[in-house]
Amino acid sequence: DAKTTQPTSMDCAEGRAANLPCNHSTISGNEYVYWYRQIHSQGPQYIIHGLKNNETNEMASLIITEDRKSSTLILPHATLRDTAVYYCIVPRNAGGTSYGKLTFGQGTILTVHP
């Protein structure tokens, strides 16, 4: 996977937007940016992914810079249940045969407080 860099931890007040940054300066042109999260004691959960354009779904928005070297995951109205470790991953797509090997880094520990 392309290397990603995320802050170790972030805090957010309940009801406010949580903006989680990720740097992926070595990303290749056809590689997607994926975001997963892991709530304590649960399995990782897919959030969103994108290639070039900004994406939005029922969970979050993903903003990717024009040069694609960084992105921001936005949780528009964070709740206490959004407290989790958030992982930004760029799966390597070498000729389409990378076989889905996700490399999880340390991620960002997001703490949402009342």
Place this chain on the structure above:
Amino acid sequence: DTAVSQTPKYLVTQMGNDKSIKCEQNLGHDTMYWYKQDSKKFLKIMFSYNNKELIINETVPNRFSPKSPDKAHLNLHINSLELGDSAVYFCASSLTAGGQETQYFGPGTRLLVL
């Protein structure tokens, strides 16, 4: 309906024993994975099967042997358990084996070797 399920949820056993963990997915996916999350919380891929065929085999001791009886099931058998095998094991699945596929994770099996 649970998409990716694992049994057992907890497993406590003695060193030297042999144990199996089972995983089933009802998503109709072709590809399944085993990940290990150690005490430092790093998630690492161990194996992947696509249509019952092994396609990823990371540097894992021979004591670990995955088996896929059909594409909806991927089991993990561990021989001669060691203290260092204590971890949370997550199963996951994706539609295909391509590098850019979203993966869906099970709830994990917490293995404690005494």
